[in-house]
Amino acid sequence: MINTTPMELKLREAVVEDSMCVAVLGLQVFLDTYATDGIRESIACEALEAFSWKSIAGIIAQPEAFIIVAESRGHLVGFAQVALRTGHEMIGDAQAAELQRLYVQERFTGLGVGKRLLKAAELQAALGGALLLWATVWVGNDRALGFYPQMGYRLEGSPMYVLQGEEHENRLYAKRLDGFEPEYRVSQ
Incomplete structure (x- = not known):
């Protein structure tokens, strides 16, 4: 049966009491995305x-x-998880922030959750002094590879990511931060 109930969505900054739920949600999305061939020790450890x-x-x-x-x-x-004041050699911007994770539970993809989270992350990063937001995307994540250009991000390069000693090809996307809509502000 398909759920046709309209989704109520609230965005807010995480507090320490959210740690367990964020961790389990992150683990679920991580495994759905990166353990496509099953589990091996490097994936389990990471x-x-x-x-x-x-x-x-x-x-x-x-x-x-x-x-x-x-x-x-x-x-x-x-x-959405962001680290402020985090540059990358491919973009060389000292006033950059890194979007480290943008995770949406699979059954909520395609409903605008990722777009709203990304816009809120952009706004919060800009309020934190960032002039640019960047993210790396694994080359095997086709949905994300299509998502970032759709959201105004430019491909800047192809860095390698080392996961438990294994190299994995990524794509680095970046976007200048300006012109935000207040509807995406988050609760404190």
């Missing part, structure tokens, strides 16, 4: 290290980072 509740709580507590969560009827369905 997943367990990146998505422990302690790791997520540490990110939320950092003054130079933030996580915005998307909540529908009291349940987290997605999140």
Whole structure:
């Protein structure tokens, strides 16, 4: 049966009490995206290290980072994680921020959750002093490779990402930050 109930979506900054839910949601989306051939030790180690509740709580507590969560009827369905003042050699911008994760639970994709999270992340990054937001996307993530150009991001290069000693090809996308719509402000 298809759910035809309109989705109520609230965006807000994550608080430490969200750590466990963000961690489990992140783990679920990570495995759905990157473990397409099953689980092997490098994927398992990366997943367990990146998505422990302690790791997520540490990110939320950092003054130079933030996580915005998307909540529908009291349940987290997605999140955007940004590190401020984080440049990359391919863009060389000291006033840049990195969109480290934009994760939406699979059954909520295609409903505008990712677009709203990205716009909110752009606004918060700009308010934090960033003039540019950049993200790397794994070459095997076709949906994300199509999403970022649609959202105004330009392809800047093809860096390699090292995951547990294994190299994986990525694409780096970047966007200048200006002209935000106030509808995407998040609750504090």
